[in-house]
Amino acid sequence: MSKTWRPATQLVHGGTLRSQYGETSEAIYLTQGFVYDTSEAAEARFKGETDGFIYARYGSPTNDMFEKRMCLLEGAEDARATASGMAAVTAAILCQLKSGDHIVAARALFGSCRWVVETLAPKYGIDCTLIDGRDLANWEKAITAKTKVFFLESPTNPTLEVIDISGVAKLANQIGAKVVVDNVFATPLFQKPLELGAHIVVYSATKHIDGQGRCLGGVVLADKEWIDENLHDYFRHTGPAMSPFNAWTLLKGIETLPLRVRQQTQNAAKIADFLAEQGKVAKVIYPGRKDHPQADIIAKQMTGGSTLVAFELKGGKEAAFALQNALDIVKISNNLGDSKSLITHPATTTHKNLTEEARAELGISPGTVRLSAGIEDTDDLIEDFAKALAKVSA
Ligand SMILES: *Cc1c(COP(=O)(O)O)cnc(C)c1O
Numbered sequence: 567m568s569k570t571w572r573p574a575t576q577l578v579h580g581g582t583l584r585s586q587y588g589e590t591s592e593a594i595y596l597t598q599g600f601v602y603d604t605s606e607a608a609e610a611r612f613k614g615e616t617d618g619f620i621y622a623r624y625g626s627p628t629n630d631m632f633e634k635r636m637c638l639l640e641g642a643e644d645a646r647a648t649a650s651g652m653a654a655v656t657a658a659i660l661c662q663l664k665s666g667d668h669i670v671a672a673r674a675l676f677g678s679c680r681w682v683v684e685t686l687a688p689k690y691g692i693d694c695t696l697i698d699g700r701d702l703a704n705w706e707k708a709i710t711a712k713t714k715v716f717f718l719e720s721p722t723n724p725t726l727e728v729i730d731i732s733g734v735a736k737l738a739n740q741i742g743a744k745v746v747v748d749n750v751f752a753t754p755l756f757q758k759p760l761e762l763g764a765h766i767v768v769y770s771a772t773k774h775i776d777g778q779g780r781c782l783g784g785v786v787l788a789d790k791e792w793i794d795e796n797l798h799d800y801f802r803h804t805g806p807a808m809s810p811f812n813a814w815t816l817l818k819g820i821e822t823l824p825l826r827v828r829q830q831t832q833n834a835a836k837i838a839d840f841l842a843e844q845g846k847v848a849k850v851i852y853p854g855r856k857d858h859p860q861a862d863i864i865a866k867q868m869t870g871g872s873t874l875v876a877f878e879l880k881g882g883k884e885a886a887f888a889l890q891n892a893l894d895i896v897k898i899s900n901n902l903g904d905s906k907s908l909i910t911h912p913a914t915t916t917h918k919n920l921t922e923e924a925r926a927e928l929g930i931s932p933g934t935v936r937l938s939a940g941i942e943d944t945d946d947l948i949e950d951f952a953k954a955l956a957k958v959s960a
Contacts, residue, residue, distance in 0.1 A: 573639055573755065574824045581634025583627055594814040595627040624802050628810040632817050633785065639754045639820075640767060642787035646801045647813055651750065651770020652678050653806035654784030658746050658768050659683065659715060661800035662792075665691030668712040672699025672729055674722035674928050677916055679748060683717060698927070699729040700860065705737050713741060719748040724912045724936035725929040726751070726851045726876050728860045731867055735763025744792070750774075750903070753827050756870035765792060773903030774873065776819040777826050781812040826905060826941050830873035833907070833947055834939035838875045840948050846885065846958050848933065851876040874902060875937045883932040885958045886911050890935070892954035895946055902938035907947055909937050
């Protein structure tokens with residue numbers, strides 16, 4: 567095991583705990599508990615004097631491999647694997663806050679993330695101010711004497727806006743607040759929030775990390791001190807632990823992450839360029855294109871484009887529905903990051919709970935469509951779009 571290995575190598579070998587049987591593939595340790603040779607050994611384990619596992623809600627070998635591999639990829643000191651992305655987000659935010667504290671969050675958030683800060687946190691006396699996170703001045707203006715956490719997603723769902731992470735981190739450091747970044751859309755390959763100054767990174771491993779539509783998972787990554795002081799006890803006692811079976815599935819998924827994300831990004835970029843040339847398309851937003859409104863920030867903080875493309879059809883909802891219904895290879899689904907290309911109409915699905923005005927603030931119009939590019943052959947996907955667009959009335 568070497569810390570100097572490059573990501574593609576770490577993702578295949580990093581963190582492996584091989585048993586006495588010398589298995590090639592990582593083992594699944596489907597166990598709730600662990601046994602001790604003696605009473606003294608149990609006592610020492612509970613006192614923390616010896617290393618080892620105690621109970622699967624706290625940690626277990628397959629989960630440990632997944633956490634170690636994610637740490638190597640992210641450049642983080644420590645991590646906790648959770649049952650879903652939302653368990654990771656909720657834990658990362660609530661574990662460090664108490665009644666009276668204040669969150670500043672960029673309003674362009676994944677729907678459930680927005681619910682956690684906008685609806686759940688205030689029930690416990692934790693206030694939240696939602697802002698347009700694209701402008702650093704808005705973050706500064708929203709700060710109060712009680713601000714403890716800045717929360718953001720970049721690029722955002724579904725309109726792929728970006729936020730200047732190092733700019734937000736500088737503001738947070740001035741007041742001793744922590745920056746939590748939901749890095750799902752960027753993937754751990756294209757953006758390193760900790761290097762940019764963020765303090766905590768969260769993922770829904772359900773997306774690119776599994777990448778093959780099988781199981782839910784999440785992970786929180788940060789420095790060891792923050793995890794020890796904030797997340798460690800919260801995680802043990804509230805029980806958001808990942809199933810070892812899912813940890814194993816995700817470990818296998820992560821081995822091929824660079825191969826899949828590379829092909830998905832290549833497909834997304836080519837489809838974005840194709841769509842931008844089509845008369846029925848009003849606009850295309852793709853973080854890899856020069857015409858992205860924040861191309862300068864993307865160049866500064868991301869090393870790749872995106873596996874997602876957002877675009878708007880001139881014909882509104884009717885055109886969006888007609889396009890989705892006419893696609894053959896590309897499936898209609900609200901999920902993303904999958905090997906299969908998936909398309910969604912945010913206004914009637916993922917963002918239907920927002921008001922019309924809130925959707926407009928996020929740039930979601932009735933004609934907005936979000937594509938998550940899969941790993942299929944690029945030309946087949948372009949042909950699928952060409953054929954489907956022909957069936958959309960202008
Ligand atoms: C999917 C997603 C989540 C939630 O993850 P689950 O695994 O579905 O709980 C959170 N944030 C973003 C950006 C997501 O795409």
